[in-house]
Amino acid sequence: MKYDYLVVGAGLFGAIFAHEANKRGKKVLVIDKRDHVAGNIYTKEVEGINVHVYGAHIFHTSNEEVWNYVNQFAKFNRYTNSPIAYYKGQVYNMPFNMNTFAKLWPEVRTPAEAKAKIEAERAKVAVENPQNLEEQALSLGGKEIYEIFVKGYTQKQWGRPCTELPAFIIKRLPFRFTYDNNYFNDDYQGIPIGGYTQIVEKMLDGIEVRLNTDFLENREEYENIADKIVYTGMIDQYYDYKLGTLEYRSLRFETEVLDEENFQGNAVVNYEEYEIPYTRIIEHKHF
Known part of the structure; x- marks a missing residue:
């Protein structure tokens, strides 16, 4: 046929x-x-x-046509992605928002204070022409944000030091100056x-x-x-690798079934420290 x-x-x-x-x-x-x-x-x-x-x-889009299209095939719940970041015994809200900044710097309470603090942290490192991911992240958020939220997690994610990764991987850090833990800005998600x-x-x-x-x-x-x-x-x-082999970033999954009603209290918890040998734990029931 x-x-x-x-x-x-x-x-x-x-x-x-x-x-x-x-x-x-x-x-x-x-x-x-x-x-x-x-x-x-x-x-x-x-x-x-x-x-x-x-x-x-997590399905998310701001395109109403796309949202209506996919809703032909299933009804979606109202899940909002609000991951948590864990670093050395502390938990922080992601993406970077006022909840994150207030936890990181207890003296910070307002958007103006957060912006001023970030600018002061950036000025301490003063990287004008970043040549790698580490320098790019430092130029965007300063040393403290880089050390806690970027360095270890990124090195685990890519399998190599941040100094060996190109700067363009992190074109920007998503700073949000509101107390809102919604990871996606899209109109529709679930x-x-x-x-x-x-x-x-x-x-x-x-x-x-x-x-x-x-x-x-x-x-x-x-x-x-x-x-x-x-x-x-x-x-x-x-193409039978005629032009070479692409460097895909892959993931390895380990799955456990726990006899526990609520293990971590959130669907997604990221583990930022390099010494912890995994990037995140997903608790699917919270989806």
């Missing part, structure tokens, strides 16, 4: 493309090398809790009631899907099965 489109990858992009093409009368085949659809937004129920298997995904997997399943309803199917292992067969291919995998692998 000849298809109009072969979609490689049953994640959010592939599913939306397949859904829209199918609506327009196109013959579509979707394949995925995993044993499930939904890609990295895949969720599954564990003891009544929808677990984000590949890390936390998490689908019942998890993300159902969204992709509904998008792919009526479309042929083949799981446990690796495009690159059967490339010759699948390149001739459709008029056009939509490929959502690793682009360097697609």
Whole structure:
């Protein structure tokens, strides 16, 4: 059988493309090398809790058309992302806001005081032309903010010292001079009631899907099965690394089921210290 489109990858992009093409009368085949659809937004129920298997995904947008589109497939709750940062026995609100500044500097209470304090901290280091991430972060917020909130976490996240990372990774630090812990400024945010997997399943309803199917292992067969291919995998692998290997930043997950009603009191807690060998703990029930 000849298809109009072969979609490689049953994640959010592939599913939306397949859904829209199918609506327009196109013959579509979707394949995925995993044993499930939904890609990295895949969720599954564990003891009544929808677990984000590949890390936390919070849907947020200021585009009303996008929000209305995704609400066709699931009802969203009112979850607001308000992560906590832990550093040497202290907890701080994220993103950087007046709650953070007041905890960090007890003498600071007003936005004007916070701005003045940050400018004073920046002046102490006076980095005019940052050459790496460390210098860029120091120039934006000073030494104390860099040491507590940026250095250790970033080195764990990227697997190398901040002095070896390019400055452009941190173009700005999101300082907010209000007592508001809402991480995203978008008009719409939430998490689908019942998890993300159902969204992709509904998008792919009526479309042929083949799981446990690796495009690159059967490339010759699948390149001739459709008029056009939509490929959502690793682009360097697609070209057989002819132009080199891209440095992807990956994550490793460890999952535990605790016989405890409430472990940390928040969905997301970031661990800023380099000595703590992980970046964050997600407690999925709070989503």
